[in-house]
Amino acid sequence: MSKITTEDVEYVAGLAQLILDDDSKERLVHEMGDILNYMDALNELDTEDIEPMMHVLDLANVYREDEVKKSLSKEDVFKNAPKSEGDYFLVPRILDNTES
């Protein structure tokens, strides 16, 4: 019995804005369940005296000074934009109020 249900897969797919067909959902129920099982295996290790890793790099306090640098030219700004007009990027009209 997988730890993951079809509903879980659909929920996560929804968050990632993915539309999955039934075969993919079925496959992901197993794959994601296997990942969780593997986590369980890891959880069996005794980590009592091990500091949790906060970051992949063993560094702290890397900063830039507060200096203004040149921004992109207008031409470059819109080079990769599927659609733009005047000074703006254009996207399909935002209808709902889900701004964070």
Add this chain to the structure above:
Amino acid sequence: MEYEVVIGMEIHVEIDTKSKVFCGCKNEFHAPANSHVCPVCLGMPGALPVMNREMVNKSVAVGLALNCEISRWSKMDRKNYFYPDQSKNYQISQFDLPLCHDGSCEFEVNGEINKIGITRAHLEEDTARNDHTQGIGESGIDFNRCGVSLLEIVTEPDLRSAEQTYAFLNHLKQTLLYLGVSDCNMEEGSLRAEPNISVRPVGQKEFGIKSEVKNVASFSGVQKAIEYEFKRQVKALKKGETLIQETRGWDADQGITVPQRTKESAHDYRYFPEPDLIPIAVDEAWEQEIRESLPELPLARKHRTTEQYSLSDYDAGVLTASREMADYFEACVAAGAPAKLATNWITGDLQALISDAKADITNIKITPEQLAAMIGLIEDGTISGKIAKDILPDMFESGKEPKVIVEENGLVQISDLSELEGIIREILTQHPGPVEDFRSGKMQAKGFLVGQSMKATKGKANPKVVNQILDQLLNEE
């Protein structure tokens, strides 16, 4: 049943750094759309954000001013969601290790000290601005604001009224302005306040179900939104309805809140550590350095101003409303002006001139020393208070020394007894009616004669001396 309202605040402050938080693009509000953008703030794949040191410094300053603990180890996280106010599909923020946490803030409500808990203050990047005035079916995006240094301050649900919340927000804004970390311009969105509001029966310990109100553009809007939500929630509970946790939008035109989204449909942000940014470790020495650079904060300065200059609580409050006005006042007193007189001139005539000119006390032509000199001229009897009121606008316009203006316009007060006596004798001859009235017991007739004397000398007569002479002449003949 009696209900009480419970309020906590989420406040976003744009921190005044010259460049953005993770890139060197200029932080400027008034600029053509998308003119201050680069691969980092546009969210291009492979671009590498690097933390702005000044953002950390200023955020720690805010944290210390709010009596927070500063984390010795802090990191950035990704908050994942899809919305075209950023292009990476995540906002860089802080999740479980905010830079500042567990603080508190004291503020005054009608002269009483109130206290609120500060849950946390964490670093993040601001998001892009959407423009819905583009063509039909499309929205425009301006990334100039995307990546601007943003500090989110979250309070404990310690507030119990709209009025108290209003006082807290004003105090917080005043503190941020004293610290010089943000211009707090609400019209430009530099300061954004969102209340979390719930109600509960008086005496009940558990909190009720809260709503979070967004799109509030002013502190008075926050106050109105709280008043509205309190009524709405109490009404629903009294009807036996069950409230749901939801986000509501403030409609300022109608003065109501409308549902935006419920918790069920709200985003699950799936925070995880931002691998591109290096942890922030503010040690004791760094914290101490920032602590020592903090200015005297509003409440302390008000208290000291009251004590040191023997001023009323009210006067001290007006003078210390801004750090700049308090500095001006203290410079004026240091230049020799008596504190109470300096207060009256600064908060009265000078403030009126500043307001009319839509100026700022930091860039006016009258220096505190000149104002002190003008007050000195009144004190030593060179000019009357009336003349001082007349020359102040001139000083404001020209920046000239008060003494020069007085001399140029021949405004030195006439205190010479014989000179004034001659003028007043003539006035008495010209106005036999009022003289008769006075002598027959109508004391108010004297006021008219004083007025005539001042008029005849174009306001230059010393009013004290005029009164003395009038008393003498009216009684002797």
